[in-house]
Amino acid sequence: MGRDYAFTTSDVLVIALAFALFVLIRQATRSRKAPLPPGPPGLPILGNAFDIPKEQAWIPFRDLSSKYGDVIALSALGRTLIVLSSVEAAVDLLDKRSAIYSDRADSVLVEMIGWTWNLAFKRYGDDWRRVRRLFWQHFQPNAVGQYQAVQQRDVRDLLRRLLNAPADLDDEMKLTLTKTILNAVHGLPKDSVTHRYVDILTASEAGIAEAFTPGAFLVEFLPWLRHVPPWVPGAGWQRKVREWRGQSDAIREEPFEAAMEAINCGDSEPSMLTELLEKASEDGLDEDAIKDTTAVAFGGQHPLSFASHHNRTIVSIPKPARTPYANRLTDNAQVGHSTHAPSQTAATVHAFILAMILHPSAQQRAQSELAAAVGPDRLPVHADRTSLPYVDATVKDILRWHNVVPLGVAHRCIREDEYHGWRIPEGAIVMPNAWAILHDPEVFPEPDVFRPERFLGEDGKPRSDVLDPGSVAFGFGRRICPGQHFAEDALFIAIASLLHVFDFSHALDEQGKPIPVEAKMTSGFLSYVEDFKYSIRPRSSAAEALIKGEPVVA
Numbered sequence: 001m002g003r004d005y006a007f008t009t010s011d012v013l014v015i016a017l018a019f020a021l022f023v024l025i026r027q028a029t030r031s032r033k034a035p036l037p038p039g040p041p042g043l044p045i046l047g048n049a050f051d052i053p054k055e056q057a058w059i060p061f062r063d064l065s066s067k068y069g070d071v072i073a074l075s076a077l078g079r080t081l082i083v084l085s086s087v088e089a090a091v092d093l094l095d096k097r098s099a100i101y102s103d104r105a106d107s108v109l110v111e112m113i114g115w116t117w118n119l120a121f122k123r124y125g126d127d128w129r130r131v132r133r134l135f136w137q138h139f140q141p142n143a144v145g146q147y148q149a150v151q152q153r154d155v156r157d158l159l160r161r162l163l164n165a166p167a168d169l170d171d172e173m174k175l176t177l178t179k180t181i182l183n184a185v186h187g188l189p190k191d192s193v194t195h196r197y198v199d200i201l202t203a204s205e206a207g208i209a210e211a212f213t214p215g216a217f218l219v220e221f222l223p224w225l226r227h228v229p230p231w232v233p234g235a236g237w238q239r240k241v242r243e244w245r246g247q248s249d250a251i252r253e254e255p256f257e258a259a260m261e262a263i264n265c266g267d268s269e270p271s272m273l274t275e276l277l278e279k280a281s282e283d284g285l286d287e288d289a290i291k292d293t294t295a296v297a298f299g300g301q302h303p304l305s306f307a308s309h310h311n312r313t314i315v316s317i318p319k320p321a322r323t324p325y326a327n328r329l330t331d332n333a334q335v336g337h338s339t340h341a342p343s344q345t346a347a348t349v350h351a352f353i354l355a356m357i358l359h360p361s362a363q364q365r366a367q368s369e370l371a372a373a374v375g376p377d378r379l380p381v382h383a384d385r386t387s388l389p390y391v392d393a394t395v396k397d398i399l400r401w402h403n404v405v406p407l408g409v410a411h412r413c414i415r416e417d418e419y420h421g422w423r424i425p426e427g428a429i430v431m432p433n434a435w436a437i438l439h440d441p442e443v444f445p446e447p448d449v450f451r452p453e454r455f456l457g458e459d460g461k462p463r464s465d466v467l468d469p470g471s472v473a474f475g476f477g478r479r480i481c482p483g484q485h486f487a488e489d490a491l492f493i494a495i496a497s498l499l500h501v502f503d504f505s506h507a508l509d510e511q512g513k514p515i516p517v518e519a520k521m522t523s524g525f526l527s528y529v530e531d532f533k534y535s536i537r538p539r540s541s542a543a544e545a546l547i548k549g550e551p552v553v554a
């Protein structure tokens, strides 16, 4: 009989010493090779562990880049972190050399939490390739056009709901995007998509943020800790992991189960799921592959970052008792609603509203353009985009001014490489500082100012000589966001429709004075603008009639 699986203090000490020795030997071997990119000097063994910022890391990283250059290296606990702060360096490494820069960091927690289905977490290899290819077939530029009608319909529903409950825009925006995704991907009828799905995403987002706060979980460095049962003093984190596992399972299972029930009840609409099911035997797809691919569209856009940090409250998601499909249609009372956007797209729309309040002249110019190009008798459609260059530039400057994934998603280098005479070690975590690139004053003069005009020439037409923020905000190389074209369509139609019929302005206090707002970003690998108060009202009675679908009287 072997002894019980329990670790004594001396076990832990021996392992820690062995690890320290390993790091020292590695450091000594490395010193004979090409140097790492420049960076702040570190402590022995611990390296730059104390230099890796936790709050709004993109700003201190940008400051380090101003001192050391656009490629900097930091080392912590045996890992090397490379931060890229120019578009040239990001494209050179993550894009042009994507054959070796497309892996993700290994993580014991990803496995424990059950996030292995999530494309964003998958290691670079055949499994990632298979799911990405399936996903891409339905989200590539030629395919996303099929979702535009659903996006328009859901945004028009949003406008109607806002007319009745204008204070709930953020919440309603999250629901709108979730409805569109679950309809396009799972074929769920729009009325069956309730706030529960939004809450599932929001809870998992908070869980991911806590799980991947650097250094927060020792198990990432000492993988054997995963075997310590939760009742052992100090192993309470195992309970959190169990909770997060439930959230991850909910994302993968719940919409899928509801979709299968809808199909069986003859209530489902044509979708990515129905297409995958039709082609399953021809393409050799099993249920797991189909579940993974559909789950990626719903919940896979919350990816792992080396320096993630978040301070949101975790919402617990009790699974509802199994009820017949028809009874679930109005089931939205299972959990409390979060006040935060569930996805990058909704967070971007939230930032757009702030920009409109801070820059009323931009709002007016976009509205004048809409009035001229679309007119008072109808709402905008995607096809209007080419005749709305200012609205299009507004979308671009929102992605730049407040990019919601400021440090991108970290890639991992799978083979030692050399760049400008510096060594990029095998296993290095490589992170594009997207915020620094999009706030570089050389590229975007007065970068902190929201100004769509920067993308337009004097004739009001789009300039081709200004960097498109979309080429940075959605990442790089083989891991580039596969939802980019869908997200850009969703942002355009939401922003154009909101501006066409609503005015956004400061909320007033009890004395009738405007309540000041400030553009502040939250910390975390998904960054939001901090909550603010605002007023939203229909632009005119004609706009109100348009929203309600009534005849417009000029």
Ligand code: HEM
Pocket: 119, 120, 121, 132, 296, 297, 298, 300, 301, 303, 344, 345, 348, 404, 405, 408, 409, 410, 411, 473, 474, 475, 476, 477, 478, 479, 480, 481, 482, 483, 484, 486, 487
């Ligand atoms: C404004 C909206 C969005 C932004 C700014 C955004 C940004 C990003 C970024 C920066 C990455 C990492 C790319 C890299 O590793 O270099 C990413 C990955 C990903 N995004 Fe998005 N995204 C958005 C919307 C969406 C949507 C709507 C979907 C799904 C329909 C989606 C699905 C994904 C997936 C599956 C990945 C992981 C790809 C992989 O690792 O291979 N994203 N996104």
